[in-house]
Amino acid sequence: MAFNTIIYETNNGIGYITINRPKALNALSEEALTELSEALDMAAKDDDAKVVIITGAGGRAFVAGADISAMQHMTAVEAYDYARLGQTTYNKIQDMPKIVIAAIDGFALGGGCELALACDIRVASAKSQIGIPEVTLGVFPGFAGTQRLPRLVGTGIAKEMLATARKVHADEAKEIGLVNYVVDENPLAKAEELAAQICKNSMSAIALGKKAMNEGMEMELKKGIEHEASLFAVAFTTEDQREGMTAFLEKRPANFK
Ligand code: CO8
Secondary structure: OOOOOEEEEEEOOEEEEEEOOHHHOOOEOHHHHHHHHHHHHHHHHOOOOOEEEEEEOOOOEEEOOEOHHHHOOOOHHHHHHHHHHHHHHHHHHHHOOOEEEEEEOOEEEOHHHHHHHHOOEEEEEOOOEEEOHHHHHOOOOOOOHHHHHHHHHOHHHHHHHHHHOOOEEHHHHHHOOOOOEEEOOOHHHHHHHHHHHHHOOOHHHHHHHHHHHHHHOOOOHHHHHHHHHHHHHHHOOOHHHHHHHHHHHOOOOOOOO
8 A cells, every 4th residue: 555654564474664754844734644553454464474574764863743733723623533543553563463673863852752652662873852842742652652752761760851941861761761772873673673573473473461461460460470371371272382392392483383
């Protein structure tokens, strides 16, 4: 499918989703969000995409936020619909039974930070700056940032980032657990390295483990532990479990389908 604002392609088992509005620092217009949602549906179904990498075009930004010009004259009802479009789109990343990696090269602000937060793993270049500056615009994060940021970095840091609007530089982002890796340049190469490692493992086990973590985070601890056991049992209905354990005992690498 041809998109105007998104590029979707696959190579070597990786699905690449590139936000492609470099002149607006990849700000997410309604069209971009809708196309991102469609690209995520494609990636979820695509057997050639075992792992998905989301990145931004142009070398200056991952995504500099939701499109401010599109939001300027919105009514409250339109703002609600726009927020829900962003939220439901980002939820597709959380719910996808595949690992999604954000490769951040430059600004990841507002809705861009929230997009990265929805991903499973974040890799950033040293020049990257990540933040939620919405309060400088008279609004606050509306693509689930108020929910995902405190879950990732804790409420103290999240509230400080919210209220000061300050952009966190890559090194600090690593220190506070906001990103997994910082590289001098080319975060895409680091994301590809991680994707290659992931691709060697059982996709069904990764999907079940991701589900257990995501759903468990929304449960009381002992319920989450119980839920883990149910999903663990499901792993024993898979071909991958038989292959993985047989391969170990036969002292050979597993050959997951
Ligand atoms: N929306 C629209 N256009 C943008 C955005 C954006 N978020 N960010 C940058 N652009 C555009 C600029 O307007 C400019 O366009 P033009 O060349 O036509 O003037 C172009 O990108 C380049 O930007 P700058 O000239 O500003 O580049 P600088 O290097 O001087 O600055 C910054 C880079 C610091 C990233 C700066 O562009 C900036 O501060 N951008 C806005 C960042 C921001 O506030 N993001 C949060 C937006 S709000 C949001 O994301 C809310 C999410 C929840 C929505 C809920 C639904 C209602």
